[in-house]
Amino acid sequence: MSESNNKDKLIILGGSPLIGEVEISGAKNSAVAIIPAAILVEGKCVIDNIPNISDVAGMLKILTTLGADVKHINSSTVEIDCSKMSQHSAPYDIVRKMRASSYLMGALLGRFNRSSVAMPGGCDFGVRPVDQHIKGFETLGATVNIEHGMIDIYADELVGTNIYMDVVSVGATINLILAAARAQGTTIIENAAKEPHVVDVANFLTAMGANIVGAGTDVIKVKGVPQLGGGTYSIIPDQIEAGTYMIMAAATAGDVLVKNVIPKHLESITAKLLEAGVTVEEFDDSIRVTSNGKFNKINVKTLPYPGFPTDLQPQILTLLTLAEGTSIVTEGVWDNRFRYVDELIRMGANVMVDGKVAVVEGVKRLSGSPVAATDLRAGAAMLIAALAAHGVTEIHDLTHIDRGYENFEQKLKALGAQITRRNGSRKKKRTG
Ligand code: UD1
Numbered sequence: 224m225s226e227s228n229n230k231d232k233l234i235i236l237g238g239s240p241l242i243g244e245v246e247i248s249g250a251k252n253s254a255v256a257i258i259p260a261a262i263l264v265e266g267k268c269v270i271d272n273i274p275n276i277s278d279v280a281g282m283l284k285i286l287t288t289l290g291a292d293v294k295h296i297n298s299s300t301v302e303i304d305c306s307k308m309s310q311h312s313a314p315y316d317i318v319r320k321m322r323a324s325s326y327l328m329g330a331l332l333g334r335f336n337r338s339s340v341a342m343p344g345g346c347d348f349g350v351r352p353v354d355q356h357i358k359g360f361e362t363l364g365a366t367v368n369i370e371h372g373m374i375d376i377y378a379d380e381l382v383g384t385n386i387y388m389d390v391v392s393v394g395a396t397i398n399l400i401l402a403a404a405r406a407q408g409t410t411i412i413e414n415a416a417k418e419p420h421v422v423d424v425a426n427f428l429t430a431m432g433a434n435i436v437g438a439g440t441d442v443i444k445v446k447g448v449p450q451l452g453g454g455t456y457s458i459i460p461d462q463i464e465a466g467t468y469m470i471m472a473a474a475t476a477g478d479v480l481v482k483n484v485i486p487k488h489l490e491s492i493t494a495k496l497l498e499a500g501v502t503v504e505e506f507d508d509s510i511r512v513t514s515n516g517k518f519n520k521i522n523v524k525t526l527p528y529p530g531f532p533t534d535l536q537p538q539i540l541t542l543l544t545l546a547e548g549t550s551i552v553t554e555g556v557w558d559n560r561f562r563y564v565d566e567l568i569r570m571g572a573n574v575m576v577d578g579k580v581a582v583v584e585g586v587k588r589l590s591g592s593p594v595a596a597t598d599l600r601a602g603a604a605m606l607i608a609a610l611a612a613h614g615v616t617e618i619h620d621l622t623h624i625d626r627g628y629e630n631f632e633q634k635l636k637a638l639g640a641q642i643t644r645r646n647g648s649r650k651k652k653r654t655g
Pocket of ligand 1: 354357533556557
């Protein structure tokens, strides 16, 4: 992917409706879990529909550093062979910035019965604990020590058992599937997360020879197998990227066919857009969104799947800044996910935040201004605001958007957006 640095900025002239078709890429949150899941596989895994984004490049680099053989077959297909991997330690300098590096814990533990991984980083929207991951590993018979910023996990043998999760966690559910895939006996994960990418990881492992049933429900049974061989697998389309383009089409009074999607994964977004007065038509693997730019107020509460995804909360809230009347947006997953609202206020939005609730009073229009993409999905919200606003918006801190949206400038340009990237100046190294 094109290299960005934090000084790059986007210049967007708002006000043009997005019109045309957009192809959705493979799911980021699946890819960043399936790539470390390949550690469990002793054989070649060919993974298709991999999105070309910096988080994926980062995860592939981590695997290479750990001793995996990674080959790029084409821009969306990689072959990963971890059969010769022997390293179980992933220190801070290789995993920093990537929240998904926590999947290395389950994958390395499942493969080597031990792992040593630096505490994960990632988007900052409140405390991001890993207590449920740790509780699960311990229930499987592992000993966990946290020292000097590293989580060290060790087991003589992982033994399948019943694990009840106190909170519904995508990361912990996937990590426990990874740790249990090659454990002795059967692990039953209760109160499991049901997100599409949890199912995708389970399907990937099943394609490699694992025995997993129930993914997509709140009880997942993993019967450990001694070894996983190679195979091929194609990642599902990105639910959040698709939802982002759907909301963009609505916010710009556009008409967009969002292609290569699984409409079932988008039901909560479709329902909320319909409620807001947007026209949404579902086809087998595409969704068409048309809007006249007028929206009703609606209330949205984010919840684990199949609820409205927290990763689309900044985007839907941005749309509601232009609705008629007062909408309430409640964040039901993270403690502190409204930091981006200050940027929208800079553009003329009228939003009041109190803890996990935002009161959004619709305004007639947003006006372009300089704003920062404070995290990945906040960056997507800034894109929506900029495309809908009058005048020119400059979006700074693009590295966040580049982490998760493949070719977003090209995709937006093809839909008629007036968008240009200005490369930030890189300081030249001076010697002598
Ligand atoms: C994943 C997504 C992220 C999304 C989130 C919720 C990836 C790479 N990231 O993050 O984009 O916003 O799901 O859909 O897939 N929790 C605990 N203890 C734990 C783990 C989590 O209390 O051990 C809490 C968290 O603080 C949070 C909630 O559970 O309030 C959900 O977190 P979780 O589902 O684990 O999010 P991630 O897997 O980190």
